[in-house]
Amino acid sequence: MTNKRLHVDALVVGGGIAGMQTSLDLGDQGYQVALVEKTASIGGNMVQLSKVFPTLDCASCITTPKMSSVHHHDNIKLLTSSEVQKVTPHGDGFIAEVLLKPTYVNNDTCTGCQKCEEACPVDILDEYDYGFNARRAAYIPFPTAIPYTAVIDMDHCIFCGQCIKACPVPDCIDFNMQPEVIEIETSAIVISTGFKVTPYDAKEEYGAGKFRNVIDGLMMERLLAPTGPYGHVLRPSDGKLPDSIAYVQCAGSRDLTLGVPYCSRVCCMYAIKQAMLLAGALPMADITIYYMDIRTFGKQYEQFYQNAKAMGIEFVKAKVARITEVENQDLNVRVELIDENSQVVERHHDLVVLSVGMLPNYDPQAVFSIDIAEDKFVETPYYHNSPAATTRPGIFAAGTAAGPMDIVDTIVTAGSAAADVAAYIQSHNGHKAETAVETQTTVAERSVDHD
Amino acid sequence: MTISKEEAKAISELMIAKRKEHVETAKAAQQLVKENNAIRRKLKKALKSGPHTIPQLAEETGMETVDVLWHIAAMEKYGAVIEVGMDEDEEYYTYSLAKGVKK
Ligand SMILES: Cc1cc2nc3c(=O)[nH]c(=O)nc-3n(C[C@H](O)[C@H](O)[C@H](O)COP(=O)(O)OP(=O)(O)OC[C@H]3O[C@@H](n4cnc5c(N)ncnc54)[C@H](O)[C@@H]3O)c2cc1C
Numbered sequence: 001m002t003n004k005r006l007h008v009d010a011l012v013v014g015g016g017i018a019g020m021q022t023s024l025d026l027g028d029q030g031y032q033v034a035l036v037e038k039t040a041s042i043g044g045n046m047v048q049l050s051k052v053f054p055t056l057d058c059a060s061c062i063t064t065p066k067m068s069s070v071h072h073h074d075n076i077k078l079l080t081s082s083e084v085q086k087v088t089p090h091g092d093g094f095i096a097e098v099l100l101k102p103t104y105v106n107n108d109t110c111t112g113c114q115k116c117e118e119a120c121p122v123d124i125l126d127e128y129d130y131g132f133n134a135r136r137a138a139y140i141p142f143p144t145a146i147p148y149t150a151v152i153d154m155d156h157c158i159f160c161g162q163c164i165k166a167c168p169v170p171d172c173i174d175f176n177m178q179p180e181v182i183e184i185e186t187s188a189i190v191i192s193t194g195f196k197v198t199p200y201d202a203k204e205e206y207g208a209g210k211f212r213n214v215i216d217g218l219m220m221e222r223l224l225a226p227t228g229p230y231g232h233v234l235r236p237s238d239g240k241l242p243d244s245i246a247y248v249q250c251a252g253s254r255d256l257t258l259g260v261p262y263c264s265r266v267c268c269m270y271a272i273k274q275a276m277l278l279a280g281a282l283p284m285a286d287i288t289i290y291y292m293d294i295r296t297f298g299k300q301y302e303q304f305y306q307n308a309k310a311m312g313i314e315f316v317k318a319k320v321a322r323i324t325e326v327e328n329q330d331l332n333v334r335v336e337l338i339d340e341n342s343q344v345v346e347r348h349h350d351l352v353v354l355s356v357g358m359l360p361n362y363d364p365q366a367v368f369s370i371d372i373a374e375d376k377f378v379e380t381p382y383y384h385n386s387p388a389a390t391t392r393p394g395i396f397a398a399g400t401a402a403g404p405m406d407i408v409d410t411i412v413t414a415g416s417a418a419a420d421v422a423a424y425i426q427s428h429n430g431h432k433a434e435t436a437v438e439t440q441t442t443v444a445e446r447s448v449d450h451d
Numbered sequence: 452m453t454i455s456k457e458e459a460k461a462i463s464e465l466m467i468a469k470r471k472e473h474v475e476t477a478k479a480a481q482q483l484v485k486e487n488n489a490i491r492r493k494l495k496k497a498l499k500s501g502p503h504t505i506p507q508l509a510e511e512t513g514m515e516t517v518d519v520l521w522h523i524a525a526m527e528k529y530g531a532v533i534e535v536g537m538d539e540d541e542e543y544y545t546y547s548l549a550k551g552v553k554k
Contacts, residue, residue, distance in 0.1 A: 156476070
């Protein structure tokens with residue numbers, strides 16, 4: 001345990017695109033920021049995407065430079081593998097107690113050479129690729145991870161010592177590394193803890209989790225990504241190039257039986273985007289989107305939809321009742337064709353993608369004492385005047401922590417949160433912290449000094 | 452990296468101590484490595500005779516196609532296998548052992 005205390009103007013919790021953008025906007029204005037991310041790398045969900053609608057820009061080409069800017073910014077202190085455990089009021093601001101979980105690799109000295117990964121004999125499911133490929137027990141989380149340093153997964157380690165032997169940096173791998181707690185004294189807090197997708201196996205009648213060739217939207221993002229698990233879009237059951245791919249819309253949203261009555265706002269657009277990318281990757285494949293209604297609300301989104309139709313993507317207004325597995329692990333999709341007198345037919349596909357929706361990734365009530373709304377996302381009660389404000393003064397929300405939204409809206413809310421934080425600081429103590437770090441009595445070995 | 456005898460001894464003592472701290476997970480991981488190695492040996496043996504598709508490997512090894520695909524993807528990621536072409540029907544990629552991989 002330690003009494004290290006970091007003094008900052010703003011604590012940003014969650015290092016997806018929302019948290020990164022908020023941190024950069026504040027850091028660029030001269031505010032000192034601590035960004036706390038619970039996983040070993042920043043980037044969030046966006047870094048896993050293939051390309052982004054409506055521009056079809058490569059997702060990691062946008063995300064990676066931002067990740068790098070955050071890491072190298074003089075005014076941003078990045079704490080990965082870390083979580084806020086407790087927040088207490090302190091003067092006009094707060095003191096947050098942050099747990100730094102051990103990665104068993106010294107981030108300051110690891111060069112990311114991957115020698116430990118090459119030497120490790122343990123292959124397990126790679127969660128970054130949704131289990132479609134393997135990773136080692138000593139591993140770098142993904143090819144563009146930041147920090148680009150290794151992590152030792154103690155739960156899957158056989159303790160053969162090969163990683164230590166292969167590491168060219170003395171004492172870089174430290175099996176005795178301990179958790180550490182530091183305190184962050186801050187004027188304001190931004191919650192940007194993001195979203196997770198609705199469980200793809202929530203609707204039993206769709207067979208996901210049981211039938212290998214029923215996957216969800218994020219899994220398809222990985223199959224489409226150049227750094228994806230197979231290097232091509234292949235069926236997970238047998239490596240076949242799919243010939244007929246179906247999308248089932250609203251497979252996790254607008255569904256009272258799942259407790260998700262709201263529209264997740266991105267699923268129509270990501271399904272259309274993926275269909276267009278698939279048409280490019282698999283020119284011979286038929287692609288069908290079964291939908292209730294298409295919601296293309298953003299700038300250039302309707303044109304994007306029209307382009308997809310012009311490319312030959314088949315849009316069928318239908319309700320999908322059931323998916324069954326047939327010969328060769330192909331799939332029969334039972335649909336009610338709404339525009340054809342509600343006729344019920346079975347259509348054959350060899351890969352089905354469920355357009356799952358968005359759920360909040362984190363419940364901040366216990367630690368941050370802020371309210372959540374009926375939909376369980378962070379409550380932002382002054383939406384029209386101060387969209388980032390939560391129910392507790394000094395605590396703000398950005399991105400999908402506050403509700404389903406796309407990247408464009410996420411960036412907008414991140415800017416709004418940064419502006420609100422700056423205004424809040426000016427109206428309270430009105431000064432910026434001069435340095436991000438002040439170390440008090442310390443008993444831990446892990447350094448929190450700037451890189 | 453070359454390490455001295457003393458360093459090797461210290462690492463091995465540390466690993467013995469850590470294994471004692473994590474008995475259950477270490478045992479489970481060890482079992483997994485054994486199973487993976489046995490499967491990889493089977494796949495490498497099959498690939499010795501030339502490029503194969505996933506279903507061909509499954510048939511030759513008696514494994515499920517889904518498991519073959521996972522192992523071949525892993526072997527490709529870590530450099531033991533390469534993709535070399537497609538089958539006649541252009542439905543499946545074919546895979547070979549990478550150069551220099553022990554068969
Ligand atoms: C399949 C799919 C495809 C999509 N495609 C597009 C697209 O093409 N274009 C587009 O505009 N939008 C797209 N989106 C939406 C886009 O992914 C989101 O708008 C965006 O990623 C939201 O970013 P975020 O930072 O709010 O959340 P996230 O990306 O979820 O980031 C949240 C971060 O917070 C961290 N975190 C969570 N809890 C804690 C905690 N307690 N402490 C510390 N850290 C924590 C997480 O680990 C994560 O790093 C898509 C969504 C899906 C599901």
